[in-house]
Amino acid sequence: MTDLRPRRSVLYMPGANERALEKAKTLPADALILDLEDAVAPDAKAEARKRVCAAVASGEYGERELVIRTNGLDTSWHEDDLRAAAEAGPDAILIPKVNSAAEVHQVERALEAAPDHTAIWAMVETPIAMLHAHEIASASPRLTVLVMGTNDLAKELQAEHVPGRAPLLAGLSLALLGARAAGKVILDGVYNDVQDLAGFEAECLQGRQFGFDGKTLIHPKQLEPCNRVFAPSEEEVERSRRIIDAFEEASREGRGVVTVDGRMIENLHVENARRVLTLAEAVAARG
């Protein structure tokens, strides 16, 4: 089973945006990605690096998981970003545009002196990363989460962003297969239209139905619908309890299969029901 720490909502913010970094201390996000890459202009990179490291050191973000996204491995900023992030010791360091296990190993070596609690997260956002998703996901025990980069993926595919994401479905599926085969967490990509909350919620639901653990976000408005969609509903929790109870009763009577609400229930459905309850408890503990 993958790690069940809630990661329903994972909000990016530009590392150079002091106001966003401050506001994030009060937002109901499960995790925050303090960005040094695409959301930061070249002239602001050094200042942003200092700001995000100071934000991590402040200890003012409560239970929110703190993640620093560095610039890509092939950029002149990457080494300085990685060194500074390792010293700051966030919960994770997110590497953009990871294409191979060798790149994960390179980051792993560079982080040997970083605190043990600092995990590696990898963005998969190129066609080759979709095809290498399993080797990337399983490259290191320190790598715990894959993050979809659907903007870069669409750009590389020369695909259009359309409702339902048909052009991206193969990539989403490959990345999910790779992450799950390695027992890792995987987060869906961002929804760019911050005004279109109905379209956003529909994409959250699609991501959840696919099996993503949560979604990456770009604006505080997206937090509430995302947290709601990716948390087990009251109905699911109640049904999960009934599944466990019914199966336990059947087991005591020597049976390995029952029906609940007319549907067949076997051991594997009970495992899933237990996962739902564990996640619901973890979400409830967040308040």
Ligand SMILES: CC(C)(COP(=O)(O)OP(=O)(O)OC[C@H]1O[C@@H](n2cnc3c(N)ncnc32)[C@H](O)[C@@H]1OP(=O)(O)O)[C@@H](O)C(=O)NCCC(=O)NCCSC(=O)C[C@H](O)C(=O)O
């Ligand atoms: C998208 C935005 C540029 C919109 O900015 P703006 O118009 O200024 O927003 P608002 O005026 O509505 O903001 C209202 C208040 O909320 C705060 N805010 C806004 N966004 C954030 C945020 N992301 N985190 C925290 N707080 C935020 C504002 O400061 C306002 O606060 P206040 O004044 O106190 O009321 C903007 O939302 C933004 O910059 N979003 C993040 C963009 C980003 O990080 N992009 C990079 C990551 S996405 C990516 O790269 C995906 C991937 O790599 C891929 O390939 O797909």
Ligand SMILES: [Mg+2]
């Ligand atoms: Mg990207």
